[in-house]
Amino acid sequence: MPTQTTSNILMVRPANFGFNPETASNNFYQQQDKRGPQEINKLAQKEFDGFIGLLVEKGVNVLLVEDTVEPKKTDAIFPNNWFSTHEDGKVILYPMFSPNRRQERRTDIFEILMKKGYKISDIIDLTFFENDEQFLEGTGSLILDRINNVVYACRSLRTHLVPLAYFGRIMEYEVVDFDANQVVNGLVSPIYHTNVMMHIGSEIAVVCLDSITLASEKLKVQEYLEKTGKKMIPITAKQKFQFAGNMLEVKNSEGGKLTVMSEAAYQSLGQVQIQTIQRYTDIAVPSIPTIEKLGGGSARCMMAEIFLPLV
Template identity: 35%
Template sequence: MLAYSSALSAAPALATAGSCRALRALSTSVASMEAVSLGDSDIPLLLRLSSRPWGASASLSKAEVQAAVGPSPPKRITVVRDAFASFDQPQRPLKQLVRPLGPFSVAVAAALASQPEHRAVVDTYSLAPGGDTYQLEEGPGSVAADLITFLRRHKQRVSLVPDVAAADLQGATPVVAAKKGVRQSSNEVLMVAPTAFGFNEQAAQDNSFMHAAAKPGEGGNALTRQVLREFAGLHHALTQVAGVKVNLFEHNLSHGTPDACFPNNWFSTHPKGEAAGGVTEPTLVFYPMKCPNRAAERREDIKKVLAAKGYSRVYDMSVEEDNKKYFEGTGVLVIDRVNGVVYVDISERADRSLAEEWTHKMGYKELVAFRSTDLRGKSVYHTNVMMAIGTGVAIVCADSVKDPKERQHLLSSLRRTHEVVEISLAQMDALCGNALELEDGRGLPVMAMSTQAYNAFTEDQRRVMRRHVADLVHAPIDTLERVGGGGVRCTLAEIF
């Protein structure tokens, strides 16, 4: 049974107006007496006590537990505490923090993950022999454990949502994803360290975000080393801070691939069940690249590593290079993997016919196509520069889409399923749109971006994003952004 119970519901009605003060007092002391069952007898019952505990207790009386859960208390309970609330703040009702969704799935208020002062901790107790008291358990995770960590340890799939008590919660994308077993974001990526990075003249022809610099081996070695220092900081933030698994490769001058650190353009991966079931088997896709030295990034050694991950289907679009038709991976594809909608900014690197073919062959329900331009009036070379999609939040520079009908269609499609953060053309120039939601080491969504992008977002915009993700992970990669014309999202190729 997945349920809440509350001692307040059993309290006698106080009918007279003169009883208002008594009702307020009752609410303060009793409203917190709640219990939440996660539907499995092996998982302790989540519990709020009648009065705020000021730490774990060596033991609890059975009567105190019965006041919250009724005459038949379980063998194990887990008491939830607001450890970072001041002495005069009331306990938050459990129904504002967690909500069971189904077997091994629970919605959790995003603030518990994204705002340290809102974290909740838990203490776990077992009914002692004789059955009169509950004894505090010993061992890791028994005392002052993080609530979300507790849920994950008990195999619960955690969906972060802004409002756990929302009436329309069942239709929210994070909840839909949990029910269908579909993930928008991955905990694993492939990256290529910019060990032979340099200004790419071929790519600069239609990428207005790039700024010329010396090439490696031609006075540009200092540039390469600077970019590597920045990249190492990004790698550290992802792996050591966020807990993302990174498959890391390098490249040499002999590869002839100055932009190799942007691997998301030449391949993508897709698990079975993606796109509301449209993807019917694990799929690896290779893409046609406009620039010859970018096509060379499809190295056989990397392709063999990808193939070893067990994709039963390979969809190779790279043959379209012979027809001078290009479609550069998740640079041009911004994918709503849960709802089966794909967004494509049509450009020299995003052929519309290939966008339509991809949508059909990958089993996606809808293609939202449009054209966008930057501050300089030039075509935006990749969709992922002007927009990003997470599980519950989307970022978009709608002002870059000049056609009113296309702009309205884009926004209405996003708003059907996501809370939307609209960014300005100047913010797009700071690569605010070039963000990517990943799963951290706890299985929670985080939004990865550059420090330049993070600083360019307003505090209100960051607050909206934190309603849906556990953290905003960022690192400074200013040189890579200025010379390479791509941000953090461009450096990350998701592995599903």
């Protein structure tokens, strides 16, 4: 029986966190900062350590990996974009939009996992799509309903249809794709990652339906969520800009469920939304303002879920 959540989370402690101009071209959540790179990285490390401390305190098993100093990788703190793991022992490597982010892919991480007793039966490498400028950025692009084998994805420069269909075929997932837009400085632009506007937990679905452009596609998403028994919690475009869609449900060692979201996301939610989530899971709230501001990613992006079986 497949599960939606895991208590095993891999996180990469940054060595050179900072603003990445390559990704900023279509990630409008990133903001530049006048502080020096060392100060910024130090602040990010402090926020990262606080986040790990919170998860450990809540009973989540965190596999901590240190980023390598060279080559410099400003976004190594977001490992969910370059790989995903699955209960049948598969690991998938994903094609990345930004050339400098491709340096984040590290096979030694899989050796670390195997040494800890996880079984990897197959590594499926989709990075060949980069040769044709076709991208699919892991669980940034893909919102996986692992229980029902449905994948939700908003089309963008980082989420192309050909690798998306390929993923659906090899993993036997039904694909629900759609256009999702946002208004930035008065201009309409595609949302770069699906996990900015959507989260699927065991029983809940947090989704910014307002961002889905076509009424027919909005209806399709709603129908799939209802059909698969998810309690829908709509969020507004304003809440989405505070990373309210960027959540992840994890388990602790006793099987208790936690929805992890940043302080910015939590503060943006209304009381009814919070109470609805708490009806199904506890909530864990790390404070990561530096990481959100310069990296343009939030709590979900920092956690790579380990679903691999133990040997």
